[in-house]
Amino acid sequence: MPDGRKIDIALSRQKATDPARRKGVVLLNPGGPGQSGIHEPRWITDSKAAGIGVDHDLIGFDPRGVDYSANVACPSLPGDDAEPLASLPDKEKARFVFERDAKVNQRCVAAHPEFVRNLTTENVARDMDRIREALSEEKIGFYGVFWGTALGAAYRTAFDSRVDRMLLDSVMAPIFDVGAMDDATNTARR
Structure with a gap:
């Protein structure tokens, strides 16, 4: 625009x-x-x-x-950089990281929805x-x-x-x- x-x-x-x-x-x-x-x-x-x-x-x-x-500056909260327990199986570690990152990404998009919509290829x-x-x-x-x-x-x-x-x-x-x-x-x- x-x-x-x-x-x-x-x-x-x-x-x-x-x-x-x-x-x-x-x-x-x-x-x-x-x-x-x-x-x-x-x-x-x-x-x-x-x-x-x-x-x-x-x-x-x-x-x-x-x-x-x-x-894009995203609001940071405690736990955003938490790591999965080393004792977890690889699949559970991957799920932990995915869910952690998804929460951060959702919060980031909510803070800047119009700008994030314009981050296209x-x-x-x-x-x-x-x-x-x-x-x-x-x-x-x-x-x-x-x-x-x-x-x-x-x-x-x-x-x-x-x-x-x-x-x-x-x-x-x-x-x-x-x-x-x-x-x-x-x-x-x-």
């Missing part, structure tokens, strides 16, 4: 190590949803993917509602295009992991002509279902 709440999106930028060969920018997303990406440029340069930083500026950002980008994709505009880039590259793959797909769907290159790593299912993702992760670990 043009007349709605305004938020700042936090960015970090690591310039291309060979400025003479610079081809543009690559926005980075580590996954989540809800993970900070502000430190991604530094982590990428310490990884096997460091080569993308030779001729591209690496852009990290915190998606809306995360850390430095209008983090599509809105973060729109924020990415505003980042592109702020950087005065005609097109952007993108590297996303897990939920970042859904974010990349949403950006490409909405702004296809503004995409230079895109790498989607550890692609998540097209339907965002946290329970199904957890089940798939647990199945893969067996």
Whole structure:
């Protein structure tokens, strides 16, 4: 909404190590949803993917509602960080953590219902295009992991002509279902 709440999106930028060969920018997303990406440029340069930083500026950002980008401050209560008893079976530990986190999340949503409704993949994709505009880039590259793959797909769907290159790593299912993702992760670990 043009007349709605305004938020700042936090960015970090690591310039291309060979400025003479610079081809543009690559926005980075580590996954989540809800993970900070502000430190991604530094982590990428310490990884096997460091080569993308030779001729591209690496852009990290915190998606809306995360850390430095209008983090959702949730009321805290005693027990919010309680840990399950070590003697419990793994399944009961998982249930304890799930129920604890669900209570915190419900309280958080109740405190900020309108803002939380706007924490969507599509809105973060729109924020990415505003980042592109702020950087005065005609097109952007993108590297996303897990939920970042859904974010990349949403950006490409909405702004296809503004995409230079895109790498989607550890692609998540097209339907965002946290329970199904957890089940798939647990199945893969067996």
